[in-house]
Amino acid sequence: MKVxxxxxxxxxxxxxxxxxxxxxxxxxxxxxxxxxxVCPGHLYSLNEETGDMVVEYAxxxxxxxxxxxxxxKSIDWDYPADGCGVQYRYG
Amino acid sequence: MDKVDAIIVGGGLAGLTAAYHLATAGRQVILLERxxxxxSKNVTGGRIYVDPIKDYLPGIIAEAPFERHVVKExxxxxxxxxxxxxxYANDRWRSEPYMSYTVLRATFDGWLAEKVSEKGAFxxxxxxxxxxxxxEDRVVGIKAGxxxxxxxxxxxxxxxxxxxxxxxxxxxxxxPRNYAVAIKEIYRLxxxxxxxxxxxxxxxxTANLFxxxxxxxxxxxxxxxxxxxxxxxxxxxxxxxxxxQKDPVAASLxxxxxxxxxxxxxxxxxxxxxxxxxxxxxxxxxxxxxxxxTGGMLVAGDAAGFSLNLGLTVRGMEFAVAxxxxxxxxxxxxxxxxxxxxxxxxxxxQKLKESFVLSDMETFRHARDVLENxxxxxxxxxxxxxxxxxxxxxxxxxxxxxxxxxxxxxRKYILNWEGCKDLFSVxxx
Ligand SMILES: Cc1cc2nc3c(=O)[nH]c(=O)nc-3n(C[C@H](O)[C@H](O)[C@H](O)COP(=O)(O)OP(=O)(O)OC[C@H]3O[C@@H](n4cnc5c(N)ncnc54)[C@H](O)[C@@H]3O)c2cc1C
Ligand code: SF4
Ligand code: SF4
Numbered sequence: 136m137k138v139x140x141x142x143x144x145x146x147x148x149x150x151x152x153x154x155x156x157x158x159x160x161x162x163x164x165x166x167x168x169x170x171x172x173v174c175p176g177h178l179y180s181l182n183e184e185t186g187d188m189v190v191e192y193a194x195x196x197x198x199x200x201x202x203x204x205x206x207x208k209s210i211d212w213d214y215p216a217d218g219c220g221v222q223y224r225y226g
Numbered sequence: 227m228d229k230v231d232a233i234i235v236g237g238g239l240a241g242l243t244a245a246y247h248l249a250t251a252g253r254q255v256i257l258l259e260r261x262x263x264x265x266s267k268n269v270t271g272g273r274i275y276v277d278p279i280k281d282y283l284p285g286i287i288a289e290a291p292f293e294r295h296v297v298k299e300x301x302x303x304x305x306x307x308x309x310x311x312x313x314y315a316n317d318r319w320r321s322e323p324y325m326s327y328t329v330l331r332a333t334f335d336g337w338l339a340e341k342v343s344e345k346g347a348f349x350x351x352x353x354x355x356x357x358x359x360x361x362e363d364r365v366v367g368i369k370a371g372x373x374x375x376x377x378x379x380x381x382x383x384x385x386x387x388x389x390x391x392x393x394x395x396x397x398x399x400x401x402p403r404n405y406a407v408a409i410k411e412i413y414r415l416x417x418x419x420x421x422x423x424x425x426x427x428x429x430x431x432t433a434n435l436f437x438x439x440x441x442x443x444x445x446x447x448x449x450x451x452x453x454x455x456x457x458x459x460x461x462x463x464x465x466x467x468x469x470x471q472k473d474p475v476a477a478s479l480x481x482x483x484x485x486x487x488x489x490x491x492x493x494x495x496x497x498x499x500x501x502x503x504x505x506x507x508x509x510x511x512x513x514x515x516x517x518x519x520t521g522g523m524l525v526a527g528d529a530a531g532f533s534l535n536l537g538l539t540v541r542g543m544e545f546a547v548a549x550x551x552x553x554x555x556x557x558x559x560x561x562x563x564x565x566x567x568x569x570x571x572x573x574x575x576q577k578l579k580e581s582f583v584l585s586d587m588e589t590f591r592h593a594r595d596v597l598e599n600x601x602x603x604x605x606x607x608x609x610x611x612x613x614x615x616x617x618x619x620x621x622x623x624x625x626x627x628x629x630x631x632x633x634x635x636x637r638k639y640i641l642n643w644e645g646c647k648d649l650f651s652v653x654x655x
Pocket of ligand 2: 157161162163165166167168169170171188204205206207208209210
């Protein structure tokens with residue numbers, strides 16, 4: 136099963152606004168892109184056309200790993216707004 | 227500003243236990259939890275040991291909604307295409323009082339939150355705390371959205387990322403080397419199938435731990451716990467190692483490969499995937515503990531770095547319960563005295579040192595130095611697997627005497643300078 140399909144099983148309420156903001160200037164100079172392998176949801180990718188880093192915040196599992204992994208401090212990360220984000224039914 | 231006695235940030239085990247004690251002591255308590263309900267944002271392995279926490283949840287622990295009591299431990303050491311499994315069962319664990327239980331946090335935290343409400347504390351879900359309120363150098367409440375609530379004392383129990391401890395200037399920035407990412411999958415399987423498959427009587431459970439090739443030489447390991455009618459399967463990998471890979475392999479792929487191993491499939495086969503979760507774990511041990519108090523505020527549980535990775539097990543839930551209770555005790559004393567100064571609250575640290583929380587963290591201060599050794603995840607699993615391959619393989623050629631095969635494997639993997647250093651480093655644990 137693909138990661139997207141796994142995340143689709145979770146109860147997630149989408150916030151309208153992303154709780155993860157990237158500084159494209161910093162990402163533009165980052166060669167390692169460690170946010171990509173670290174994210175359990177595989178939510179980070181490079182948009183080949185625009186050259187921007189993209190994060191599909193709607194599938195975020197709120198682990199915070201990307202924030203810790205990005206040593207260049209490009210990631211401005213907060214918890215989703217009240218009542219939004221993932222709601223684990225088992226945990 | 228009007229002030230309530232205490233505000234607790236976070237409805238995990240630490241926050242709920244603190245709220246339980248303060249409410250029992252007759253204090254006005256407001257607990258704010260960002261999730262839809264306490265437990266809805268929380269992930270654990272997990273297994274919880276009863277003895278360390280029973281005095282901190284007096285009376286109610288007997289009614290706790292545990293999943294299964296653990297009666298055996300299975301350790302699987304994996305090479306790329308071979309594995310060794312060790313099973314340890316102990317008859318004493320089969321009779322009450324049981325030593326440890328598997329748990330699911332949505333259920334467990336939900337239950338504890340009900341107990342807290344019964345004691346008269348306000349448990350308010352869907353409320354994310356954004357900031358602390360200050361009067362000079364003292365915390366005097368919190369901010370959540372546009373709302374401000376004053377409190378004589380704030381207990382930050384907001385988990386491993388603790389923005390509250392950060393905002394109070396108590397913890398250092400989060401460093402990759404100090405954290406691991408954990409991915410966990412829940413599989414549904416009926417109760418009877420679990421009993422039969424794992425060789426259990428109704429109510430009994432196992433803790434299965436996996437180490438070796440599954441983390442591709444990186445710090446970490448896997449776990450599989452039996453719940454009543456689900457299995458908790460997960461992998462833990464050091465973030466520091468993940469980001470230093472030459473050919474990066476995604477954490478999600480490691481999880482996929484792990485679940486596909488025959489050593490795991492034999493347990494989860496036919497199970498229906500119900501949930502995919504992720505969380506971080508502090509790996510820093512005693513070295514990662516922030517300052518635990520400031521004027522008007524105490525930090526408890528994962529927020530205070532109270533978790534220990536001992537290689538095969540992660541311990542954090544007992545620390546969360548104990549530190550929450552101890553924080554509540556100190557807060558109650560401070561409220562009674564009317565002294566919320568940092569100087570008075572410093573006794574929190576003293577009490578933690580007298581309890582198992584800081585003494586266990588101290589005992590295993592050097593565990594990480596040992597566990598960070600990559601050879602644990604590569605060389606030793608290979609050694610074991612080659613030794614057993616030599617023992618069990620029969621082919622056409624002449625079979626070497628066992629002693630010769632064993633000697634060769636030992637020479638290749640163990641009897642060298644690195645092996646010698648490893649042996650000395652293990653004494654630190
Ligand atoms: C995969 C995994 C396996 C583990 N296995 C085990 C195990 O087998 N045994 C064991 O003992 N320990 C284990 N641990 C560790 C254990 O789960 C933790 O130590 C424990 O959950 C910590 O409890 P806590 O109450 O401190 O934090 P948490 O359970 O993380 O609770 C923090 C709470 O605060 C809330 N919160 C955070 N910020 C805010 C905010 N700003 N406003 C409002 N609410 C907020 C969160 O939503 C959450 O409910 C494991 C951990 C993981 C991730
Ligand atoms: S988020 Fe951080 S790690 Fe990812 S590309 Fe940008 S700078 Fe690099
Ligand atoms: S918080 Fe976790 S799941 Fe969400 S984007 Fe970051 S790494 Fe991915």
